[in-house]
Amino acid sequence: MNDTIDLQALARGEKPAWDGFVRRYAGLILSAVRSTARPGVELEDIVQEVFTRLCKDDFRLLKTYDATRAGLSTWLTIVARSTARDMQRRRQPQITPIDSVPEMMLSVTAEPQEKLRLPDGLLSPRQKLVLTLLYEREMDVAEIAISLGIDPQTVRSTHHKAMLKLREHFADDDAAREVK
Amino acid sequence: MTDKGAEARDRRLWRRWQALGEESRVTEPDALLLAAYAEGRLSEAEAEPVEAWLAATPDRLSDIVAARTTYQRPPRLVFEHVLEKATELVPGETTPASAEILPFRPRLSQWRTAIAWSSLAASILCASLVGFSMGSDAYTNLSGTQAVDGSTTDSLGTSSLDSYFSDDSGT
Numbered sequence: 001m002n003d004t005i006d007l008q009a010l011a012r013g014e015k016p017a018w019d020g021f022v023r024r025y026a027g028l029i030l031s032a033v034r035s036t037a038r039p040g041v042e043l044e045d046i047v048q049e050v051f052t053r054l055c056k057d058d059f060r061l062l063k064t065y066d067a068t069r070a071g072l073s074t075w076l077t078i079v080a081r082s083t084a085r086d087m088q089r090r091r092q093p094q095i096t097p098i099d100s101v102p103e104m105m106l107s108v109t110a111e112p113q114e115k116l117r118l119p120d121g122l123l124s125p126r127q128k129l130v131l132t133l134l135y136e137r138e139m140d141v142a143e144i145a146i147s148l149g150i151d152p153q154t155v156r157s158t159h160h161k162a163m164l165k166l167r168e169h170f171a172d173d174d175a176a177r178e179v180k
Numbered sequence: 181m182t183d184k185g186a187e188a189r190d191r192r193l194w195r196r197w198q199a200l201g202e203e204s205r206v207t208e209p210d211a212l213l214l215a216a217y218a219e220g221r222l223s224e225a226e227a228e229p230v231e232a233w234l235a236a237t238p239d240r241l242s243d244i245v246a247a248r249t250t251y252q253r254p255p256r257l258v259f260e261h262v263l264e265k266a267t268e269l270v271p272g273e274t275t276p277a278s279a280e281i282l283p284f285r286p287r288l289s290q291w292r293t294a295i296a297w298s299s300l301a302a303s304i305l306c307a308s309l310v311g312f313s314m315g316s317d318a319y320t321n322l323s324g325t326q327a328v329d330g331s332t333t334d335s336l337g338t339s340s341l342d343s344y345f346s347d348d349s350g351t
Contacts, residue, residue, distance in 0.1 A: 015272030022266040026258040032246060044262050051266040070215035077247040078211040125232035132235045135194045147245050149220045166193045
């Protein structure tokens, strides 16, 4: 989609620019929020909320957009999905089943916790992300590569390097424990 | 990662790491940074906070994927009342959208209109001629059959009756 739109006129609050913007991007916003919507929340309400957020406080959010950093469609998709999540979070009461809460969190007298030795910055954010997607989300290498927009070989090498670090870390840890 | 044994070992190692309970205090990057990440415009260093946040909240990866596929996805149709409601957010006189609306039926050129009407008239004429000739044939066939039937009945029926009565005429 071509992202040519008079952003300056839009930020100045000019009505024709706003009308053109709404007509042009309402479909995209609807499409973006559709997959995040849960039952009970009207899609039309979410679309309206996205537009409200964009023009609220003298177009404060819209003014943060920088065309040199990202495409308007991409930015709007992120904004729309984020708005949809916030809206649904507000509408749904936060209920945590008691079974999913660890017992120690429920205990009245907090027991002293053994302080764990956390290796600081052992894994890079990308390594953590790749391992999380592989082992938590059960995604395969090809899926991760597509999701992150990187080469499958990069995913494999990131995984390999992360595992080398973890093996080394735990080998040292185990050796230290044996010496004790 | 094809070896099942190695994969299981790696998974165990990851679980062990997870059990250490590393706290991830990452804040959500702003929408522009996420959009730039989705478009692959960030350097490795710039992408670090985004990837750290995604590692902590992997379900939000769907936002990145959705933003990346925006161009391939056709925008959905929106009802007019949704557009009206959104345009009312900014005060002022609403710009007519007539310029963007295609006419319901495009105007055809004169010769194309003439051809269309001629074809219609020719079709009606052909249908009428065929119908008329079929009707005429049917009428001719039926009237011929009736004439033959009538003569046969007359000659056979009359003669047999005549001979029947003539035989009994003496009684």
